Amino acid sequence: MLNKTSSGIIGASLFVPGGTAWDLYEAVLDVRGFPGWAPGVRRVEIIEGPVGPGMVSEWEVSFLGLRRKILSVLVEADDPGFLRWTYEGSISGYGECAIEDLGYGALAEFRTELKPMEPALEKLMRTSPVRNAASGHLKRSLARLGREVVSGNVGGVRVGPLKAGSPPRHLGLRRSSRGL
Numbered sequence: 001m002l003n004k005t006s007s008g009i010i011g012a013s014l015f016v017p018g019g020t021a022w023d024l025y026e027a028v029l030d031v032r033g034f035p036g037w038a039p040g041v042r043r044v045e046i047i048e049g050p051v052g053p054g055m056v057s058e059w060e061v062s063f064l065g066l067r068r069k070i071l072s073v074l075v076e077a078d079d080p081g082f083l084r085w086t087y088e089g090s091i092s093g094y095g096e097c098a099i100e101d102l103g104y105g106a107l108a109e110f111r112t113e114l115k116p117m118e119p120a121l122e123k124l125m126r127t128s129p130v131r132n133a134a135s136g137h138l139k140r141s142l143a144r145l146g147r148e149v150v151s152g153n154v155g156g157v158r159v160g161p162l163k164a165g166s167p168p169r170h171l172g173l174r175r176s177s178r179g180l
Helices: 021-029 031-037 119-125 128-151
Strands: 009-017 041-048 056-063 066-078 082-089 091-101 105-116 158-160
Touching (some): 009 021, 021 091, 021 128, 031 041, 031 056, 056 128, 066 091, 119 128, 128 158
Antiparallel strands (some): 009 158, 056 066, 082 091
């Protein structure tokens, strides 16, 4: 159900019936809350700046039994429609979340590109079982986000593929009316 491309980008969409773009935006912007809904995120600490663009946070994550610390910088926060961040450390890359109100619920599209900087981890990440585990992890995390944090309702939340033809926003291929 999750899109995987040869570039190392994985992504998924989350639909929360009755939720709003603000609900999703605030939940994703609350980086300290990730350990509550994203299995494998052990701890998040804001180490520089207020919540918003330029904020630097340190993440302790565990995946396949490997624990790593990763720095993240919130690059863009276009409330309530878009968030973009970068990763640095033993894993580099970016993540982004485009959010829209649909009137009867909210839809969020998540994309992330993870580039392991350690040769052994890079080799491991290229294998199908590990890529499938990463996709499954993203799917479970988004389902928990939708059910437990945003809607408080077990029913109706859906996790699926990205919309066809929706490019990563950071490439400048899709712009909001605000000019971002």
